[in-house]
Every structure is written in C-alpha cells, then in structure tokens.
Amino acid sequence: MSVSLTREEVAKHNTEEDIWTIIDHKVYDLSDFIDAHPGGSVVLAQIAGTDSTEAFYNLHRHEVLQKYSSLCLGEVEGEKSEIADPQPGDLSEVPYAEPLWLKPESASPYYNDSHRRLQKAMRKFTDEHVTPEAREKEDDGTFISQELIDKMAETNVLAMRLGPGKHLHGKNILGGVVDGKEFDYFHDMIVGQELARPAARGFQDGNMAGMAISLTAVQQWLWDEELKQKVTDEVLSGKKKMCLAVTEAFAGSDVAGIRTTAELTEDGQHFLVSGTKKWITNGMFSDYFVVACKTAKGFSVLLVPRSEAVETKLIKTSYSTAAGTTYIQFDKAKVPVKNLLGREGQGFEVVMSNFNHERWMMCGGVIRWMRLVVEECLKWSHQRIVFGKPLISQPVIRQKIARMISLAESNQAWLEQITHQMNNMTYAQQSKLLSGPIALLKSHATRCAHDVADDATNIFGGRGLTRGGMGRVVEMFHRGYKFDAILGGTEEILADLGVRQAMKQMPKARL
Numbered sequence: 001m002s003v004s005l006t007r008e009e010v011a012k013h014n015t016e017e018d019i020w021t022i023i024d025h026k027v028y029d030l031s032d033f034i035d036a037h038p039g040g041s042v043v044l045a046q047i048a049g050t051d052s053t054e055a056f057y058n059l060h061r062h063e064v065l066q067k068y069s070s071l072c073l074g075e076v077e078g079e080k081s082e083i084a085d086p087q088p089g090d091l092s093e094v095p096y097a098e099p100l101w102l103k104p105e106s107a108s109p110y111y112n113d114s115h116r117r118l119q120k121a122m123r124k125f126t127d128e129h130v131t132p133e134a135r136e137k138e139d140d141g142t143f144i145s146q147e148l149i150d151k152m153a154e155t156n157v158l159a160m161r162l163g164p165g166k167h168l169h170g171k172n173i174l175g176g177v178v179d180g181k182e183f184d185y186f187h188d189m190i191v192g193q194e195l196a197r198p199a200a201r202g203f204q205d206g207n208m209a210g211m212a213i214s215l216t217a218v219q220q221w222l223w224d225e226e227l228k229q230k231v232t233d234e235v236l237s238g239k240k241k242m243c244l245a246v247t248e249a250f251a252g253s254d255v256a257g258i259r260t261t262a263e264l265t266e267d268g269q270h271f272l273v274s275g276t277k278k279w280i281t282n283g284m285f286s287d288y289f290v291v292a293c294k295t296a297k298g299f300s301v302l303l304v305p306r307s308e309a310v311e312t313k314l315i316k317t318s319y320s321t322a323a324g325t326t327y328i329q330f331d332k333a334k335v336p337v338k339n340l341l342g343r344e345g346q347g348f349e350v351v352m353s354n355f356n357h358e359r360w361m362m363c364g365g366v367i368r369w370m371r372l373v374v375e376e377c378l379k380w381s382h383q384r385i386v387f388g389k390p391l392i393s394q395p396v397i398r399q400k401i402a403r404m405i406s407l408a409e410s411n412q413a414w415l416e417q418i419t420h421q422m423n424n425m426t427y428a429q430q431s432k433l434l435s436g437p438i439a440l441l442k443s444h445a446t447r448c449a450h451d452v453a454d455d456a457t458n459i460f461g462g463r464g465l466t467r468g469g470m471g472r473v474v475e476m477f478h479r480g481y482k483f484d485a486i487l488g489g490t491e492e493i494l495a496d497l498g499v500r501q502a503m504k505q506m507p508k509a510r511l
C-alpha cells in the first residue's frame with residue numbers, strides 16, 4: 001500500500017456519494033460499497049470523512065477488513081496501523097490464546113522441535129486450505145470437497161489423523177516437517193487441535209472424523225492383512241471414505257442394546273447384515289462402514305462396503321449438515337467373513353478399545369475450542385465499549401474471563417498428562433489403563449465447556465446468539481459443544497465408566 005493521504009483530504013470526502021473513512025490509520029473509499037454494505041447505507045453516510053475506527057471495531061471482526069482490503073486506498077500520512085493483522089500460520093498474541101508450550105518464554109517437558117515444526121505447518125495448512133472451506137460449508141451445509149481431501153491425502157494430514165503407527169512410516173508429512181517414525185500422540189494432538197481452530201463445528205466432523213474413528217479400528221483389529229492394506233490405501237489416499245456405525249435409534253451409549261444383526265450364510269462365507277444406525281458422522285459420503293452388530297456368537301464388528309443394500313439418509317442436527325450425520329439402513333448387506341474385526345463375539349472389546357483414541361481426540365478438540373472462546377472474549381471485552389468504557393473494565397466480566405482461562409488451562413494440562421501416558425504405553429495397556437482417565441477427562445472437559453459457553457454467551461450478549469459476525473465463534477461453540485458432550489459417550493456414561501474402571505483397581509483398602 002503506497003498511497004499516503006492526509007486526514008484533511010479524507011475529511012473532504014464526506015457526502016453520501018463520496019464516502020471516505022479512516023479505520024486503524026488506513027483510508028477506505030466506501031462510495032461504491034455503500035449499497036452492498038450489510039449494515040446499510042445510513043450508518044456509512046453518517047461517518048463519511050471521519051475516523052470510524054472505534055465504531056468499526058465495535059461492530060465488525062478484523063477479518064472483514066482483510067476480506068474487503070480492495071476498498072483500502074492507502075495509509076494516513078505519518079501514521080502506522082496499530083491493530084494486529086494476523087496472516088496464515090501466525091500465532092495469536094492474545095494472552096491465553098495459545099497453549100503455554102507455544103509461548104517462546106515457556107518451557108515444557110512434553111514438546112520437542114518436531115512438535116513445533118508440525119504445529120507451524122499445520123497452522124498454515126489449516127489457515128490456508130481448511131478454514132476458508134470450513135466456513136463456506138458450515139453455512140451452506142454441503143459436504144467436504146474432494147479437492148481438500150486430496151490436499152490432505154497428498155500432505156498426509158489424513159494419515160496423521162489415525163495417530164502414531166506404521167501407516168506413517170516413510171511418508172512425507174507436510175513437506176517433511178516430521179519423520180513418520182517419530183510421530184507420537186503429541187503430534188497427533190497438535191493435528192487435532194489445529195484442525196479445530198477454523199471454528200466450524202459441523203464441518204470439523206465433516207472433515208473426515210468418520211475416518212479418524214473407524215480406520216483406527218481396522219488398523220488394530222482387521223486380521224486379513226491384504227484387505228487391511230487395500231482399505232487403508234484407498235482411504236488414506238482420499239479415494240474412499242469411511243465411518244463408524246455403532247449407535248442406533250434403539251441404543252446410544254448403551255452399546256449392548258443394539259439390534260443390527262449379522263447372519264452367517266449357509267456356506268459360511270458371508271454375513272448378511274440387517275438393521276439401522278443413527279447419528280453416523282460422515283455416513284452420507286462413506287464407502288465403508290465399520291458396523292457394530294449381533295451375530296450368533298454375540299456382539300461383533302464388521303467392515304461393510306457400500307452396496308445397494310445400504311441406504312443412507314441425511315439427519316439434520318443443530319450443527320451443520322456439512323458433518324454428513326446419517327441414518328443408515330442395512331437390508332441384508334452381504335459381507336465376506338474376512339471383514340470381521342477381531343473375532344466373532346469380541347465386538348465389545350473392539351469398540352471399547354477404539355473409543356479411547358476417539359474420546360481423547362474429542363477432548364483435544366473441545367479444549368482447543370475453549371481457548372478460542374477465551375481469545376474471543378478477551379478481544380471483545382477490550383474493544384466493546386459499554387457505559388462509556390471497555391467491557392473489560394467491569395469486574396464481573398473479569399471474573400468470568402478468569403474462570404474461562406482457568407478451565408481452558410487446567411483441561412489442557414490434564415490432556416497433556418494423559419497424552420504423555422499414551423506415548424509410554426502399548427495399545428493394550430492404553431485400553432486397560434487409560435479408558436477410565438480418558439472417559440473422566442472427556443466428561444469433565446465438556447462440563448467445563450458448558451460453563452465456558454454459558455459465560456461467553458453472556459459476555460457477547462445478543463451477538464452470542466447471532467450466527468456470523470462478531471459472535472460467530474461464541475454462538476457456534478454454544479450450539480456445538482454439546483456434540484462433544486454426547487458423541488463418543490455422554491458425560492454421565494463416561495463419568496460412570498471412569499469410576500467403574502477405578503473400582504476395578506481398588507485394593508482391599510480400609511479407612
């Protein structure tokens with residue numbers, strides 16, 4: 001931006017037909033924009049020729065200026081812009097907006113340089129490629145584009161979603177920022193937390209969450225190596241999509257109550273799967289379904305390919321249909337016996353051990369959201385003027401923000417502690433020892449999210465109830481955190497699971 005203009009020159013453009021204004025020491029010509037302005041023409045005519053910085057930031061997010069940068073004529077002579085202008089990949093400078101380990105002055109026992117490199121690359125990738133599509137799809141409710149899936153496949157962002165493992169060995173991850181063999185659960189956490197930042201909760205699940213929670217089960221439990229490799233290659237290359245189909249209209253968290261059946265054919269070569277599934281994330285566009293069902297030997301899990309015997313219908317929930325939440329009917333879907341995950345009758349173990357990574361991932365997401373909301377509240381309460389003063393000058397607002405910060409920080413600390421345990425345990429040890437702590441963390445994190453959403457909405461007032469604009473993130477969080485509280489096991493079920501796991505380990509201790 002080379003043009004330099006004086007405040008006197010700006011002041012001359014002060015009629016309805018000729019509107020210039022100054023925002024953050026930059027000059028904008030709004031003359032041709034006036035009819036397109038969502039806030040109407042009158043308000044713009046009122047500020048023609050003046051500095052409207054305060055009025056602007058009282059009503060708009062900074063990103064509005066980034067989007068309409070073409071309206072900017074130049075800078076005010078001798079003045080410099082003061083408002084932070086974040087670029088793709090940047091860390092936020094707002095206190096508590098980033099986890100402590102990302103602050104240059106803070107030390108952490110958990111993270112090394114490869115974590116830092118991955119965070120940087122993931123932030124840039126997300127800002128540039130995921131966020132724009134996430135916002136668009138969240139609003140129009142359509143599903144993720146093949147173009148974005150391909151980009152995530154090429155860079156191995158898709159593969160990272162499964163967590164550490166052989167599927168990452170030898171892979172070029174985001175241009176080589178981390179060696180697949182070094183990839184651990186902190187890398188995994190970073191990927192998940194960065195992908196939550198676009199603040200589009202429906203799209204966040206629409207962005208291959210189904211794959212992230214089902215291909216993990218295939219990795220661990222599908223015995224047929226050839227089939228496992230084929231499915232893994234198809235899905236991680238983005239050619240095929242998959243989802244986890246456990247819950248039913250008949251049974252939610254009560255997994256044992258499911259009614260979908262799988263009957264062996266007379267020749268013993270196939271199962272015929274019949275029944276329904278409900279609230280299945282990504283089901284609409286999935287080619288494979290990891291299905292919990294009942295066989296003659298009990299609760300079992302099968303990998304069911306899409307066929308004419310599989311019917312999928314979109315369910316509208318309170319977040320965007322971009323998540324592809326689905327009602328599924330299987331009508332004698334024919335599945336080879338080699339598609340069994342684990343042994344027949346071992347389904348409970350398959351589902352329960354697979355839940356650990358899913359729940360832990362959800363904790364990472366919702367905790368990152370809390371932090372985003374803290375950032376929104378800190379920014380808003382500094383820029384919003386009420387009773388002639390910034391909102392932050394009200395002690396009651398500072399009390400709310402103090403609590404929100406504490407909840408975000410304490411949850412992140414617990415998450416990191418559990419993640420460290422995961423790094424030092426086998427899959428089997430995690431299943432045995434961490435299902436309780438992970439369940440308790442998820443239950444606790446979403447209870448805290450409830451408090452954060454509640455306080456943030458009160459801070460934002462009407463804007464906290466309005467989609468888009470200033471309250472965009474807070475409104476979405478208030479509407480969206482419940483998905484974390486329900487999906488993958490409700491708060492109550494998980495709290496109970498956590499205590500029951502502890503009961504199993506109780507010694508014969510007496511007071």
Ligand code: HEM
Nearest residue numbers: 028038039043044047052055056059060061064068469470
């Ligand atoms: C570069 C200059 C401006 C641009 C590009 C712009 C753009 C927008 C946009 C996109 C919205 C929709 C809400 C949102 O997405 O945030 C909006 C709303 C609005 N704008 Fe502007 N605007 C500008 C300047 C101003 C100024 C200087 C004023 C008044 C002093 C103003 C008053 C309003 C009002 C009252 C609304 C409705 C806010 C609400 O519903 O809460 N705008 N503007």
